Amino acid sequence: MNRKERRVVVFAAAAALVLGVAPCADAMHIMEGALPASSCIVWGVICLPFLAAGFFSIKKTLNHNRSSITLLAMAGAFVFVISSLKIPSVTGSCSHMTGTGLGAILFGPAAVSILGAIVLLFQAILLAHGGLTTIGANIFSMAIAGPFVSYGIFVLCNKMKVNRKVSVFLAATLGDLFTYCITAFQLAFAHHADTTLGHALGEFLVIFAPTQLPLSIVEGILTVLIIAALESYAKPELRAIGYLKEGQ
């Protein structure tokens, strides 16, 4: 083992200790009060253009077809519910999907930015996952950055004619990993008083790695299985949400 490997093992052991005591691992959402006021405002402002774009895209969809309001709302509720279900995990600690990768693949990233923002607000108030002051940071990492990367990878893979399953897996897993990197960056940016930004970022990345790396792989596998099941049983529904084109 070299120095870096040793470090990873030490961190994994520490995290395992923590997780053994604690009932639930939910490290993706930055909790209430964990960011200073300046970062809360900055991340909130960064989100605004994306949310405005999402709002106009939703408004356009609704003007075009009023009946899609129930469908959009169901999509939001679907993302909330799958991210509140406990996914099977090997260690026994419970963890959740982010669900936004799946949402982006099914409904497109613009709609997911608004739906994700609403879902994050509900998660903060109803489940205490995340918080009201940190909602800007959480929206950026989970409802904007993750879904856009997922969707980009998915479209790119489709253009390059990669196998559908592989492209869904890559989209969901890499989207999740990107969310986790952004979250770590947000935390490091806010709390690097006595070290450099890079050092703090490394520490946060490594601390959260033991839970987040397996989680994103599991999320990728689950998303592949869900999409495969939907493609075989739910062609009309997939056409209704625009995932499949007419006649496909």
Added chain:
Amino acid sequence: MIPIDKLCYHSKLRYESPGVKLAFSLITLAACVANRSAVLSLVILVIMGMLTVVRGGIPFSRYLKLMTVPLVFLLMSTLAIAFDFGFWYITCSAASVYYAVNLVITALAAVSCLYFLSLTTPMTDILAVLSAMHMPRTIIELMLLIYRFIFLLLEIAEAVQVSQYSRLGNRDYKTSIKSFSALCSILMIRAVTRSRVLYQAMEARCYDGTFRFLNEAKRASKKNKVLLTLYGLAFLIFTLWRFYYG
């Protein structure tokens, strides 16, 4: 199904004006996060806890249990902040430990503000306040529908999960992954079908693009508005004073 949602309907503060509760918790939250002082945070933690438990009548054991929800996140990020991991050693400086302890207390106080809001005010009341603040109507409608559909889908998900478990759907890891993905896909299919049926039901009841809800919530009294303004101003002055002279 969602414990916080259930508890907030039992709160004794439920029928107080939602605008006052929202403004009070947001002002306190902002003060707590902007100041990041351990003493102020401790005071806020105690006061908000007392308000929720004693005045609101939320069982103390439930409150404590809810307080552990964000604990993992807190422990892990504290670990990263307080300690410095080297090759053969783990070190921490007094300053970084102080910083981490301060963060933990501030975060817990902030969470207590959030809980004050979510354990006394039902979601529909919060949405009524947001629409009174001229949030775009489309967003409010979307939020109301999402809130309603969450319970619909959770009900389906719970029923499916019970039947999966009763057929040994969680026998080993591979089966449980399979069952979980089956659950999500059936949830998606049901959601799309339900959404179509619901829209037809709404149209049959003369849906013309707006929802009209009976707003039962009390309006804020003048006295409360004045008190809240003073409260906000006091915190603002305190924060500015600390920022420039503290």
